[in-house]
Amino acid sequence: MEAEPKHKQEEGLGPNGRSSIRPVAMAAHAPRHRRYLVYLNILHCALVGGFILGPTAFYGRSNSSRPLRFGGNDSVLDFFLGSGYLDRSPVFFGFYTRGSLNLQCLNTPLLYLAGMFLILILSLIMVVRRTTVGYKHTWMLGKRYSTNVSYKIFSGWDFTIQDPSAAILKQSFIRNDLKLFLEEESFSLRKARRTVGQAVRLYLLRFVLNLLVLLLLAGAFCLINYAAKTSQKESGGYWLFSLVLQYLPPIAITFVNLVLPHIFRTISSFEDYSFTMQVNATLVRSVFLKLASLGIYLYLIFPTTEPHQNPFRCRENVFGREMYKLCIFNFLATLCSTFLLNYPWKLLQEKYPSSLLVRLLGKQRFLIPFKVLDLVYSQTVSWVGVYYCPLLPLIGTVTLMATFYIQKFTVLRCCVAERRMFRGSSSSVLFHFMLLVGLIMAAITLGFNLHQQEATPDKSSCGPFGNGATVFNVTGVCMNSLPSPAQTTLRYLTSEAFALPLLLAEIIILTSYVSRGQANQKAIERLKDMLVMSSSDKRFLVKQHATVLRRQRKPQRGCPTAIEEDPAPETSPPTHTLFTHTT
Secondary structure, rough: HHHHHHHHHHOOOOOOOHHHHHEEEEEEOHHHHHHHHHHHHHHHHHHHHHHHHHHHHHOOOOOOOOOOOOOOOOOOOOHOOOOOOOOOOOHHHHHHHOOOOOOOOOOOOHHHHHHHHHHHHHHHHHHHHHHHHHHHHHHOOOOOOOOOOOHHHOOOOOOOOOOOOHHHHHHHHHHHHHHHHHHHHHHHHHOOOHHHHHHHHHHHHHHHHHHHHHHHHHHHHHHHHHHHHOOOOOOOOOHHHHHHHOOOOHHHHHHHHHHHHHHHHHHOOOOOHHHHHHHHHHHHHHHHHHHHHHHHHHHHHHHOOOOOOOOOOOOOHHHHHHHHHHHHHHHHHHHHHHHHHHHHHHHHHHHOOOHHHHHHHHHOOOHHHHHHHHHHHHHHHHHHHHHOOOOOOHHHHHHHHHHHHHHHHHHHHHOOOOOOOOOOOOOOHHHHHHHHHHHHHHHHHHHHHHHHHHHHHOOOOOOOOOOOOOOOOHHHHHHOOOOOOHHHHHHOOOOHHHHHHHHHHHHHHHHHHHHHHHHHHHHHHHHHHHHHHHHHHHHHHHHHHHHHHHHHHHHHHHHHHHHHHHHHHHHHHHHHHHHHHHO
16 A cells, blocks of 8 residues: 555655646656755755854854844845844854854854855865766766667566556656657758758858857846846835845846746757757756856945945945845745746636637746756855855755745646656756856855955954954964964965975876776776677577577478378388388
């Protein structure tokens, strides 16, 4: 009795076993990536709690800190804008100040710096490890390994399926896989038959379409620039207009990230690529759009965080507030698009299936690559803002879990199955590579912002690095309190003289890994050749065995009388012998 729900869950079926929820199987890769990001953010939350929140809660803040109370000019809008009460809360950088924990080598600034450093380093190690492991499996089982079609047909069935709806879903999966294989083979044949004139016209068309893509990207960046400059204007009007004005840059970024990937998907269909290449081209353009739009917005808000107009304003809180608004609005956009757009659209399709508007709009489909890109974008925002908004990983964990159930409702209730299947063999490598790019972007942003603050004469006076302390000189007091050998060792490790042995060690390690990789590659190629020879030997032996059997059967078919008369000497040998001698 317990096997049926298990198979329904594996095959993407609900408790009722209806076939209308088939798109869940297509989204099998997106929840796996989302689960990985949830675990990663939980690790970040543990580091923030152990290094920042725990010591601050146990040892307290400085005596000059005001108590955290909700009142005065605070309002509910502060939870959307990150201002007022939320600006004074533990959500942002300015809340954490030096408390009673103020030793030379154990104080709030050092713990804050160590926590953020560990978050970036552990994220880098985990993402690089997953990227390299996924690339290794993709390299071994990718283009160099082709599954036999007979294996897909005769060995692709799961005999543990018991539910009829799950069996129908499995049949659809195998059929779509074969369709994709035949489509790629047909494209390869059509590409081989392409003439020179057709190739020239195709390349000219692709050049024009790429120019169109560049124009769309330039228009998107101009729109983000206009939204960022407009949102800086002070507005004393109605609260709703002020809220929209504050959220204008996130609205512009979300709008271009929502509309342009679908336009890129349509453009790639006219470039005469294979289906896999169309998906890859759309993903590359969409990744560049999302990361470049975020980078441009970060570049635009750097001047707005300078405390020239208000010297008492904490610039780190201003920057963290922008990342907070991006994270919140990304979740609000998912929520509103599901319950205010997708679900009413589905109800309209069910109530008026034959109307002209429904036929023009078509049916909704769950596009897995775009959902994966949304995950990369949200995690990049979390990495960029974690230094200025330490509770952003906790907010990201909650929004990821809530978004999972919202998108599950979208898949089960609003979407239909995709006609062409997206192969997820290389999606893991692409996902982790995009995460790596986003992490590098977050590290560059943090380094540039810290360098800019160090070069600015009027240093920030909020947070753990206030009163003239910065990230670059906060470790000086601790180093001066260490013994002389330890100081000498640390100074040598941070000097330029250590760069040469470090570089030599890196060259040796990289050379050894490259040599091992080349040796493993040759060994893998030899093993593949051995597999091919083994299959050839088996085929040869089967052919020889069939030939021997054929030769044994030929004389039996040619002399049937001899076979029938063989038993005669045993039944009457005297008569046969006498007749032979008489003759």
